[in-house]
Amino acid sequence: VGRKALRDQIAAFTDPPKADNDTILSVRVHETLVNNASEITLAGRTITQEFVEEQLKERDGELPESLTSDPDQPPWSITFAKRKPVEINSKDGSFKLTxxxxxxxxGDRSFPAMDIWVAYKIESAADKIRLVRDGEVQIYPPGFVPGGDKKLSVSETSLRRILQKRFGKVFKEIVDIEPLELPDQLAAAxxxxxxxxEACKDGWMAIGWRKKDKSSGKVKDSVAGLEVPLQFVGQQ
Known part of the structure; x- marks a missing residue:
């Protein structure tokens, strides 16, 4: 278990959930790992489309279509908030990402602060797991109450349209979880x-992968030379 947090940040206060017996590789992650780490690494930082493209090129990757600009749209950038720039909230069977x-x-246009959030339900069927978006992607200024007396400004309305178009592609209605490719010596497995x-109301998420042949629940640990299930636990 590793910890990395600022003095004013909270951490997990309960034990992690158990790994599924059929998994050979499992990870238990508490939401505070993402929330605290994002504040340490992203708070106040500006990320540009050009920077993301350069990082992907260095890794022989391509910018996902959902993050590219349309031919009639200039490049984008985002400056993350100083507090909780990225936050995950887990509850039984679902989670919310903000x-x-x-x-x-x-391009040359600058827009004010906006919060973007989306909720996903976790569904399992036919030995496959997928995420199903719960409603639309929500985009509003900090503290704004949808349906309240306060109305969006012209600038906020313009930005909201731009972000809805882009993040509607990023956060798809249905996300099918693809099998995990393993690196190096483990690739053959x-x-x-x-x-x-599994998403739990106390903030824990349990993620596990099974072997292609479910009759065998073990994978070789190339370091120790032992056939044991591999488990990782992370909290911040």
Missing amino acids: IRGSRYTS GPLPMEQL
């Missing part, structure tokens, strides 16, 4: 289908 930006740009994706 992105907080203090400033956005589209994969790809591993996901067996467990």
